[in-house]
Amino acid sequence: MILASCKTGPVNLFKTASPYELYQRKLSSAGLDKTAMGKAWIDAGQNSIAKALRIQVPYKEQGYFPAERVAATAFRFDVVRGQRLNIRLEKTPAADFMVYMDLWAFREGNSPKAIASADTLNASITVDVDENAEYLLRLQPELLKSGAYTLEIVSGPSLSFPVKTSGRKRIESLFGVGRDANTRRHEGIDIFGPKLTPVVASADGVVTRVGENNLGGLVVMMRPNGKNYTLYYAHLDKQLAVEGQQVKTGDTLGLMGNTGNASTTPPHLHFGIYTGGGAIDPLPFVNTDVATPKAITAATTNINATLRNSSKVSLRESPDSKALTLKTLEPSTIMLVEAATSSWYKATLPDGTTGYLPGKGLNQVNTGIRNIELKTSQLALYDAPLTAAPVKKTLDSGSRVNLLGKYEDFLLVKDREDETGWVRAGL
Structure with a gap:
């Protein structure tokens, strides 16, 4: 690699x-x-x-x-x-x-x-x-x-488009399609345009060959600076570059035509890329159709906020409803929202598990769910939902607290003095 x-x-x-x-x-x-x-x-x-x-x-x-x-x-x-x-x-x-x-x-x-x-x-x-x-x-x-x-x-x-005033929509034949009754595979892409359209250097580099062959007709080959592959321009009507010439991106190498085995087709450039291992697909190198990220629609006001979910939801490995589920979250599960992407949040659970979940159906915990009365076995207020966590304080017997959310076997509560922590559930 x-x-x-x-x-x-x-x-x-x-x-x-x-x-x-x-x-x-x-x-x-x-x-x-x-x-x-x-x-x-x-x-x-x-x-x-x-x-x-x-x-x-x-x-x-x-x-x-x-x-x-x-x-x-x-x-x-x-x-x-x-x-x-x-x-x-x-x-x-x-x-x-x-x-x-x-x-x-x-x-x-x-x-x-x-x-x-x-x-x-x-x-x-x-x-x-x-x-x-x-x-x-x-x-x-x-x-x-x-x-x-x-x-x-x-x-x-990573390369400039090899035809002047053209783009992805003019590519009509892709890499790997069958040729000559499927006896061989297309080793490049075909870019169509008017005859004599300039074909140009896709990078700074040196022209390594100007010649002619049966398939490609009039051809030009160039090696981009610092790269381990060669660019191949074929079916030219006229070659303007010379071997050994140093060229800059956008310099004209020749004019589009239909020489070689393209004599019965409309004018086009056959553009290929060759490495020591043979031909590779040139489309990703020159494809001008560039996707942009989705707009962020999840409310960014919830970033760095502690939230709870209103219904059961999957925490996923990717912001995609078909992605691997890391955990299934029961209603009122506590989480910290770290980031927003498209309509999703990236959130971390109290145990450190981080994943993505939809941005809808989450609520901040500043408003409690209901008041509950603690049992005697629930009076330790922990700093985290773990029995090994530090005890922040010991609550009075019969204390009533505001329930903010849950995580596994613990409840997140706020007492009358606005101290927030975790107590054990169901004891």
């Missing part, structure tokens, strides 16, 4: 330590890695990778990192060879709030490979994808800083 990051733009290629690693070294130098907070920060970064949620590109979310909670979030997603991956993070406040972005590629059976990193002084990552791959992106803020963020992940073509 070969993945390369663009050499332009605010990207650290891990030739030196990443911004994340430099920050972690600062924590260690100050001895903070031995404190509870420092250890929690390091653990949060590692755990987020293991619990990365699956998304589809394009993706957009708005979220919030609170200073009082040590947090990190991570995503897994697939990108197709030939696409250019663009990751952008905007944050509020723009200054004095650092978020570290780190990107890895997964190789089956192997550890993830570090690809690129950025901090929010340089809040973008751009990567050209040279193999079909699964990526993992982690976001983690510095300690003791609060802030909101908007993350956007999109993908588009």
Whole structure:
């Protein structure tokens, strides 16, 4: 698996330590890695990778990192060879709030490979994808800083379109379709247009061949700078480039025609990409149809709020009603909303499980469900829904409390002094 990051733009290629690693070294130098907070920060970064949620590109979310909670979030997603991956993070406040972005590629059976990193002084990552791959992106803020963020992940073509004044709609024959009674497969895409339409360099590079053959007729081949593949332009009416010529993106290489075995077809460009292993699909490299993320319609006022669900709902691995169910939540389950994406929320349960659920049917817990009287065995008010959690206080016998929600065998309650905590249920 070969993945390369663009050499332009605010990207650290891990030739030196990443911004994340430099920050972690600062924590260690100050001895903070031995404190509870420092250890929690390091653990949060590692755990987020293991619990990365699956998304589809394009993706957009708005979220919030609170200073009082040590947090990190991570995503897994697939990108197709030939696409250019663009990751952008905007944050509020723009200054004095650092978020570290780190990107890895997964190789089956192997550890993830570090690809690129950025901090929010340089809040973008751009990567050209040279193999079909699964990526993992982690976001983690510095300690003791609060802030909101908007993350956007999109993908588009890594090359410019090879025909002047044309686009995806003019492509009428795709890679891999049968040719000559299915005795061979089409090794490129056909882009139709008026005769003598300029065909242009899709990248900066060098012309490696100007020639003629039976299938392609008049052809030009060029090698983009820094890439391990060659671009093939065929059926030209006229060749304007010469071998060895250095060209820039958009320079005219020739004029569209129908030479070679295309003599009975309308003028078009056969555009192919060849590697050492043979022809590959050029469409992702030049496809101008770029999808944009769905608008965020879930109420962003609920971000960083504690909510409960009004009916049974599935917490899913992805913001998709068909995605894997991580947990089935009974009514009134307590959760913390961390982010919003399209019509979904990304939420974390009291046990640390994070997933997606629909943005409708959730209510804030500032209004209780009903008043209940506690039994003698319920007087310990815990800091978390665990019997091993610290006891915040011991309530008086016969106390009446406001029930705010539930989680498994615990109830979240508020007493008469507005102290909120967990008591055991059904004892």
